[in-house]
Amino acid sequence: MFQKILIANRGEIALRVARACRELGVRTVAVYSTADADSVVRRYADQAVCIGPPPPRRSYCNVAAIIEAAKMTEADAIHPGYGFLSEDPDFAEICAENGLVFIGSPPAVMASLGDKSVARTLMRQAGLPLLTGSAEAARNAADVRDIADAVGYPVIIKAVAGGGGRGMTVVWSAAELSRAYTRTRAAARAVFGDDRIYVERFLERARHVEVQILCDAHGGGIHLGTRDCSVQRRHQKLVEEAPAPELDPDRVAEMCRDAVRGALSVGFTGLGTVEFLVDEDQAHYFIEINSRIQVEHPVTEMVTGCDLVHEQLYVASGTPLRLRQEDVVARGVAVECRVNTEDPDRGFVPAPGLLERFTPPAGPFVRVDTHGYPGYRVSPHYDSLLAKVSVWAPSRAEALGRAERALAEFDIAGPGVVTTIPFIKQVLADTEFRKGQYSTGLVERLVAD
Template sequence: MGEPSKIEKVLVCNRGEIAVRVIRACRELGIASAVAYSAADKDSRAVQLADEAVCIGPGPSPRSYLNVPALVHAVGKVGADAVHPGYGFLSEDAHFAQVCLDLGITFIGPSPEVITAMGDKTNARRAMAKAGLPLPAGSEEPLSGAAEAAERAAAAGYPVILKAAAGGGGKGMKVVYSPHDLAAALVEVQQTARTLFLDDRVYLEKYITAARHVEVQILGDQHGSIVHLGERDCSIQRRQQKLVEESPSTVLTPEMRERMCAAAVRGAAAAGYSSAGTVEFLVDQAGDFYFMEMNSRIQVEHPVTEVRSGIDLVAWMIRVAAGEPLGFGQEDITLSGHAIECRINSEDAAAGWAGSFGLLERFVPPAGPGVRVDTHGFPGYRIPPYYDSLLAKVIVHAESRHEAMRRMDRALAEFDCAGVSTTIGFHRELMAHPQFQAGTHRLDFVDKYLADSGELQHTERSAME
């Protein structure tokens, strides 16, 4: 593979399974790794695996993983010349990226300018429209108030969705079905945006009912080369949070796939993008697709693409940050088979998806042909209450979708986890559901399924016993 020419030690500014993933990529590249950890993560798998570890503060993330001065101090303490932010936390924080740049630290990700441009959703909409990507009807600028919101909503047609301009991760948005509810919904989203993002700007889009969420993985270098690595379907969601991802999507025809992937590359090129990133689209029932947003970071679901393409996205993020050219073009990329990822969260789906924290008494992930598990869990690990509930990702790869679903069910049945509640039982029920098996599900599937299924609670409780 060859080693990057400039990076010698990476500080991993994250936790959980993505920290473990980055540490492994560094080791395979022959690069030293250090991990920044909170006091709550002192016994974590990432701390065990990294060459060095440095505590950056107490458990709550504002005092640790979101503390830029503490992270910069950690860089100096371990002598790192690069940082990898993973996903979440500071991964799309242009200020952190700029601080690193100003101090001569390589930020493994896109430039601060690109992060800023794509992080502001109204700016991203304008840039993608200029690049020729289709967009849902809506406001080009943040809404000035309730009067403009009413005017824009009437022009787009109800239902509409209000979104925080600085938002992301499925947060800071609300669907509005009636003009009577618009003003109150605008105030609610503005307050949420102000709390979560310190930015109360909100814009409006036509809400595409019964849509599918399909995203395209792109990878670019600092020399102007950009390729796509196919699409992932992320339509199994709960409250705009992804639960299952798969590739290829069952909703795209070959012609649609070609157009969508070409649009993603065109948009990334227009943004001057380098590193791994994702261009996200909504697909309506007529088969038309619309740009939604661009994520300027590695995605949770990146293994789906890795197992189909054979390309290590995390390693290539590091290599690109070191100045390496990709060394391959679109014609060199081959995508094979079908891949599915299930996010195993420490949650109780039968109790309103309440978080479940505490000691992992037993933890034996599945294995065998075509099964990959990315996790930071181990027997005796105590899951802290401060962070995201993601415990493991089970990824399967097979020749066909039918075989992949069968393989996933086998893997989930093997997963032995005790001490906390998990979503393993939910995913087994999902794999057996006729609508999911037919590939005709939409974004509202989980809500409908949870409302209609009398079997889910029994499945979840059985999985926990």
């Protein structure tokens, strides 16, 4: 096991990793921007280093500053969390060049999976089902039109380098295609520095189901079941649950086998997520593989009793998998609700500010991952995620009731601060959602209503 890990992230995930390290007797280094000088993780970690001003490119994405902090504090590994540099193969290579272990998949694997066109080709070769669409990145607008005409509308245009729900546009007719193509390419160039795009069939009533995987460097790989992440706004998740409800067990088993097979076929190691779309007939189609810990990992931990960060660290240190597939048994149902500082009534625009009151819920089988506290100022420079409220219960109905109770207890107030809690309560009360028969269009429908 490592002696000291630098956590190249902020917020709740940085604190989550720091806690796991402390439990394993591993010392930690927190890095922080000047905007996060009062962060909880800075006080919690064994050491802390300021790496720059608030803009991420000058702090949390400042590779030189992070590497220098790791060297200065004599860290032997870097945990990137999620977002920022977590799936950057160049950063992983730089870590290796400086004698640091990057806690994630190998750079070459991340590079292949980060290119969605290449990833589709690799998974097709591994035998995973894919939606019809581009065999490779589209060359130009005429190419996009030919593919869309062949696939049939609606289609979705996606950035090859996309991730985090960004760089996607649904196109409902040929009349919209040219403008959507131009807009998506421009967005991809601005966000990812890569304007390549591809096209695939769009499922109107699909569910977003993902499989948690864990693979070691010795050829071993297991899954830890499914999560349903269909409650999304602008392709960003709001509510997740494990296991995915109302799915045929045989279909689930097939999806999980596909996830492990696909990951091992490309030499994947570490903790990751294989994402699928599931149609109304419960057929599943590969979307992507994320080479990092996911925001929604707590629900998997709650139903399996497995600490995913612990296992991630053991695998990164070279230890063979400590779990066999038969050791993984899901019990009950867990639901996670993301509390973001956003205003749902204004299109989910960020609504940061000073937290004058901040009292998270408690009680049996309630877990709150957060970096907030009374007096904390939510920064406008970063993601709006403030807290994750996760609950567990023996049945889905009980878990949803517990989630409603927990959200009702959450007391957050401050000048300008608005959260997604009222909207999530609407989601939990929705008839389709209660039946477990919802799709990725749920949020759009609720907003329209």
